Amino acid sequence: MEMTRTKLAEGVYLTYLPARKFKTSLLSAQFAVPIRQETASAYALLPAVLRRGTVTYPDMGSLSARLDRLYGARIDYTVRKKGENQCVGFVASFIDDSFAPGGEKLLEPVADLLGELICDPATERGRFVPAYFESEKTNLIDAIRSLINDKRDYADSRLLWEMCAGEPYGISRLGSEETAEKLQLRKLYAQYGQLIATSRLELFYSGSADENRVVRALRSAFSTLPRENIQDVAIPQDHPAREEVRTVVEELDVTQGKLGMGFSCGSSDTAALLMGNTLFGGSSNSKLFLNVREKLSLCYYASSLYHRQKGLITVSSGIEFDNYQKAYDEILAQLAAVQNGDLEDWELEGARSTLLNAYASMGDSQGKLENFYLGQAVTGQSETPEDLAAQVRQVTPERIFKAMKTVKLDTVYFLRGKEAAE
Amino acid sequence: MKQSFYERIGESVHREVLPNGLQVCVVPKPEFAKSYAFFATRYGGMDTRFCLDGKWLDTPAGIAHYLEHKMFDTKEGNALQELAKNGAEPNAFTSNAMTGYYFDSTDHFEENLEILLSFVSIPYFTEESVAKEQGIIGQEIRMIEDNPDWQIYTRMMRALYRNSTARTSIAGTVESISHITAETLYDCHKAFYTPSNMVLTVVGDVKPEHIVDTARRILPREGGPVIPRDYGTEPETVAERETSLAMEVSMPQFLTGFKCRPVADGEDYMRMSLIGDMACDILLGDSSPLYLRLYDQGLINTSFGGTFEMMPGVAYLYAGGDSKDSRAVMAEIRKEADRLAREGIDEDFYQRVRRAAFGSNLRGLNSFENIAVSLTEGYFHGYDPFRFPQVFDSITKEDIAAFLRDNITEDRMVLSEIVPKEA
Numbered sequence: 001m002e003m004t005r006t007k008l009a010e011g012v013y014l015t016y017l018p019a020r021k022f023k024t025s026l027l028s029a030q031f032a033v034p035i036r037q038e039t040a041s042a043y044a045l046l047p048a049v050l051r052r053g054t055v056t057y058p059d060m061g062s063l064s065a066r067l068d069r070l071y072g073a074r075i076d077y078t079v080r081k082k083g084e085n086q087c088v089g090f091v092a093s094f095i096d097d098s099f100a101p102g103g104e105k106l107l108e109p110v111a112d113l114l115g116e117l118i119c120d121p122a123t124e125r126g127r128f129v130p131a132y133f134e135s136e137k138t139n140l141i142d143a144i145r146s147l148i149n150d151k152r153d154y155a156d157s158r159l160l161w162e163m164c165a166g167e168p169y170g171i172s173r174l175g176s177e178e179t180a181e182k183l184q185l186r187k188l189y190a191q192y193g194q195l196i197a198t199s200r201l202e203l204f205y206s207g208s209a210d211e212n213r214v215v216r217a218l219r220s221a222f223s224t225l226p227r228e229n230i231q232d233v234a235i236p237q238d239h240p241a242r243e244e245v246r247t248v249v250e251e252l253d254v255t256q257g258k259l260g261m262g263f264s265c266g267s268s269d270t271a272a273l274l275m276g277n278t279l280f281g282g283s284s285n286s287k288l289f290l291n292v293r294e295k296l297s298l299c300y301y302a303s304s305l306y307h308r309q310k311g312l313i314t315v316s317s318g319i320e321f322d323n324y325q326k327a328y329d330e331i332l333a334q335l336a337a338v339q340n341g342d343l344e345d346w347e348l349e350g351a352r353s354t355l356l357n358a359y360a361s362m363g364d365s366q367g368k369l370e371n372f373y374l375g376q377a378v379t380g381q382s383e384t385p386e387d388l389a390a391q392v393r394q395v396t397p398e399r400i401f402k403a404m405k406t407v408k409l410d411t412v413y414f415l416r417g418k419e420a421a422e
Numbered sequence: 423m424k425q426s427f428y429e430r431i432g433e434s435v436h437r438e439v440l441p442n443g444l445q446v447c448v449v450p451k452p453e454f455a456k457s458y459a460f461f462a463t464r465y466g467g468m469d470t471r472f473c474l475d476g477k478w479l480d481t482p483a484g485i486a487h488y489l490e491h492k493m494f495d496t497k498e499g500n501a502l503q504e505l506a507k508n509g510a511e512p513n514a515f516t517s518n519a520m521t522g523y524y525f526d527s528t529d530h531f532e533e534n535l536e537i538l539l540s541f542v543s544i545p546y547f548t549e550e551s552v553a554k555e556q557g558i559i560g561q562e563i564r565m566i567e568d569n570p571d572w573q574i575y576t577r578m579m580r581a582l583y584r585n586s587t588a589r590t591s592i593a594g595t596v597e598s599i600s601h602i603t604a605e606t607l608y609d610c611h612k613a614f615y616t617p618s619n620m621v622l623t624v625v626g627d628v629k630p631e632h633i634v635d636t637a638r639r640i641l642p643r644e645g646g647p648v649i650p651r652d653y654g655t656e657p658e659t660v661a662e663r664e665t666s667l668a669m670e671v672s673m674p675q676f677l678t679g680f681k682c683r684p685v686a687d688g689e690d691y692m693r694m695s696l697i698g699d700m701a702c703d704i705l706l707g708d709s710s711p712l713y714l715r716l717y718d719q720g721l722i723n724t725s726f727g728g729t730f731e732m733m734p735g736v737a738y739l740y741a742g743g744d745s746k747d748s749r750a751v752m753a754e755i756r757k758e759a760d761r762l763a764r765e766g767i768d769e770d771f772y773q774r775v776r777r778a779a780f781g782s783n784l785r786g787l788n789s790f791e792n793i794a795v796s797l798t799e800g801y802f803h804g805y806d807p808f809r810f811p812q813v814f815d816s817i818t819k820e821d822i823a824a825f826l827r828d829n830i831t832e833d834r835m836v837l838s839e840i841v842p843k844e845a
Binding site for chain 2: 019020021022023024059060061064065067068069070071072073093094095098099101131135138139142145146147148149150151152252253254255256283284285290293294297298299300301318319320346349350352353354355356357360361363364365366
């Protein structure tokens with residue numbers, strides 16, 4: 001797949017991926033800063049406030065009308081964590097010029113709107129419109145609180161926060177309710193000025209326009225972007241080893257228990273860990289799926305996730321409260337099986353094809369490409385999906401066992417029902 | 423095979439009906455790395471009562487979904503693993519009126535397609551393997567019961583419908599699935615997994631003739647009879663006006679549903695579906711005057727949205743999200759519908775929404791899954807979903823106003839709420 005990465009200005013980079021096969025084009029603008037407890041909520045709030053209006057389109061009504069006229073173009077604000085960075089900005093998706101019934105060009109007007117959302121927000125007396133600030137602050141606090149509504153997400157997040165407490169990786173992408181409550185209008189405007197002037201801006205385009213046209217459109221759209229003392233993005237630090245496994249139990253009024261287990265990885269052999277994790281719990285062919293679910297019928301889901309950018313593996317499962325010990329023991333037994341090479345050839349080749357399929361088909365989704373390249377760019381990595389696939393092809397079983405032997409249980413999180421306590 | 427071109431959306435479809443009644447659709451996608459196969463039967467959570475070999479059968483709630491889980495078992499082991507070995511990512515879903523099995527893969531596509539066609543058409547269960555699944559599906563049911571989005575939607579459906587099996591939970595309950603036996607599963611498979619009740623859709627860089635050949639080779643030569651189904655006779659009135667449940671959630675959520683008049687199959691079905699979608703956008707979509715007003719007043723947040731759904735014998739529009747005052751939002755929705763029905767729809771606004779709706783339908787064609795599901799639904803309901811630009815052309819703003827006037831009324835409305843548990 002063709003891909004180029006160009007520096008457009010100080011700390012401004014464009015990742016350009018030409019593609020004619022989609023009905024849409026995707027344009028993304030993301031600011032990346034090291035995530036910190038003190039600023040996470042403020043930066044999470046910013047794109048939501050900016051999305052409320054610009055100088056030309058001062059309210060949601062006029063913005064929506066503009067987007068409707070651009071054949072239902074979408075500009076969504078995003079707040080993501082990539083490694084130990086917080087990435088905030090906008091992702092725009094709009095129909096490819098070749099499908100515009102009137103033959104209109106859509107790249108330029110969408111790029112302009114994106115630039116305006118970032119550089120020319122609607123303001124009142126030199127700060128954000130107070131009503132926009134207040135309502136988005138309320139929405140942010142509601143969003144932080146509402147994490148508990150989806151118990152699976154909630155349990156997965158709680159495990160990470162407990163495991164990485166005190167590390168940037170343990171900070172929520174939205175920050176905490178406490179810091180969100182304290183956000184102030186005047187200060188937020190200053191933080192906005194700082195963010196757009198001093199942090200790395202990653203631009204991304206996928207679609208049928210040629211590179212020169214994209215560069216021209218973006219240079220013009222961001223011509224007033226201030227740039228000074230650009231700060232570096234954060235390169236993730238290793239998770240400090242724990243002497244003793246930490247166990248956290250929480251009770252809520254739920255009918256299903258959630259068992260989460262976090263593991264540290266002491267190896268830097270990424271490709272071997274990718275394979276090891278896929279064998280352990282990363283596919284419907286994995287040890288966890290075949291044993292914890294299919295053989296013992298302990299759960300509907302039990303899977304593992306390799307946090308490539310931080311070097312952790314987390315396991316997520318939903319079980320009956322009483323099956324805690326059974327599931328816990330079985331998950332560890334399956335990890336041991338991978339570590340000891342208790343594997344058949346078909347498992348190994350199945351895991352390899354699962355990963356290769358995922359990398360090969362990434363180019364079929366503009367959203368996946370954007371998310372992948374953003375993660376690579378802000379954690380200082382430059383491999384393409386093809387490079388990762390090539391590495392996976394070369395991994396030997398010995399490397400997998402060696403890397404997986406460094407995987408150690410670190411933190412256990414268990415969510416159970418209130419009745420179960422009695 | 424018959425090939426149709428759709429110039430306005432840049433797609434083409436090859437179609438053929440095999441002698442056994444199977445509909446095959448192939449959508450060529452030359453530049454993509456992956457190919458996607460979707461094999462579906464017209465059988466879902468609402469098909470619990472039907473007539474097989476002259477006898478009416480009542481089957482337990484959740485049986486179509488249970489069958490979906492068990493179809494992956496083969497005499498040799500499990501098809502999920504067979505496909506995963508080739509790097510394919512197989513999965514399946516059961517909706518109210520459809521069960522679909524699918525995978526995508528970048529390698530060994532035809533081999534994977536053979537596995538898919540074979541495991542879906544050849545049932546293999548024993549009493550033990552059926553019993554074992556109780557634990558897994560039991561946990562799936564527990565998981566969704568803890569999910570407020572599922573609770574609020576399911577409870578809204580029960581409030582809207584008195585008799586229609588649209589009110590049946592697709593997964594059933596831990597109790598209802600305990601009555602499922604290998605024998606009933608075989609009966610259901612025999613009735614509904616016959617080629618004449620199924621559609622195979624492939625999207626990707628493939629040769630259409632090869633797909634047809636593979637289907638011919640693997641699937642049974644003959645199709646089965648049409649199975650009469652009983653979805654229950656549904657009155658125009660709602661079953662219950664309000665329903666509320668306390669759960670571990672951070673703030674109150676609500677859904678308001680409107681029981682709409684269903685329409686018969688054919689292009690009218692698709693036309694109604696597009697009218698319902700646009701009516702939803704015009705009434706409460708995120709560029710509508712109502713949405714903007716309620717958002718400014720802090721009565722709704724970005725979680726707010728609505729949609730229009732149709733299934734056999736049933737049509738409904740619903741909307742909701744987080745709100746501290748759901749009743750105020752409901753009253754405003756009703757008032758706005760009345761205003762639009764009375765005053766008509768602003769021409770400029772209508773043209774904008776039409777443009778956006780066209781863009782959104784076009785965007786949907788980026789997703790192979792979405793293409794396959796809509797072609798399948800189109801076949802089951804007798805329309806061609808790729809004709810959406812033409813059908814859009816035939817819709818007027820008077821159609822939308824009439825839809826709102828007929829359906830968004832006080833006596834067709836229900837409220838489903840989830841409120842936080844008292845600490």
